[in-house]
Amino acid sequence: MPSQQHELFDLSGQVALVTGAATGIGKEIAFGLARQGADIVVSDIDLDGIRSVVETIQSEGRRAIGIQCDNAEPKQIHEMFIEIDRSIGMVNILINNVGIIVRQHPEEMTVEEWEKVIKVNLTGTFLCSQEAGKRMIAAGGGGCIISISSIAGWTALGRGNFAYSVSKGAINQLTRELAVEWAKYGIRVNAILPAQVRTTYLQRLTEDPNFDADSLIHDILKGIPLNRIGEPSDIVGPVVFLASDAAAFITGALIPVDGGNTALNAGGSKDW
Secondary structure, three states: OHHHHHHHOOOOOOEEEEEOOOOHHHHHHHHHHHHOOOEEEEEEOOHHHHHHHHHHHHHOOOOEEEEEOOOOOHHHHHHHHHHHHHHOOOOOEEEEOOOOOOOOOHHHOOHHHHHHHHHHHHHHHHHHHHHHHHHHHHHOOOEEEEEEOOHHHOOOOOOOOHHHHHHHHHHHHHHHHHHHHHHHHOEEEEEEEEOOEOOHHHHHHHHOOOOOHHHHHHHHHOOOOOOOOEOHHHHHHHHHHHHOHHHOOOOOOEEEEOOOHHHOOOOOOOOO
């Protein structure tokens, strides 16, 4: 019985592309999928970070390649998939993890700021999904697409997260639509919605002199019943689950990984 349970999460023979995988959540996901047997493609704009992640995965006996790619550039996305086809094989698992934030209130946001966020977060996610989906459909063996969205796409955050939140809400709907469109091809499409996670972005924010770091963390924790900031490693288990046969009947799902944030009523509090 234990061996059967282990086989549910076995990703041997699969090729997984993790975008935005040079640091943080993406890096930990790449490591987690490799530990379950998948061969890994790491993409990011950070070439040094890519090389470090690839070397670590290879040192543990898995195949891995790194491709520098800017998700704001459709041509680079297209060329990345051609290179994957040539060098390691077709992507069976796609993890859309690239995302940027431009913090600006809506009344002050420029068109350029808006378009930058939408181009990277939404259009980049669509184009990666489209490239992977076309290949999965042609091969006829199904596949799995998981987007790292956010609680910001489920409920409004305020605090200048306007364009980011809108892009994540659109990714949530993109997930549902692709799940319905591609179910007939055996392609499962899901999204994970983290709350605040201890990434390099959050680290920079807490070090910003315009913010009181202690107050910022205190305010964040007001909305997290488990009373801690998420860690990149917290996202790995849900991704492995969704990528595996254990989730064979799950598609179109938006799964909060948020310490209870979305369960907390907006008018409530975790404190008495």
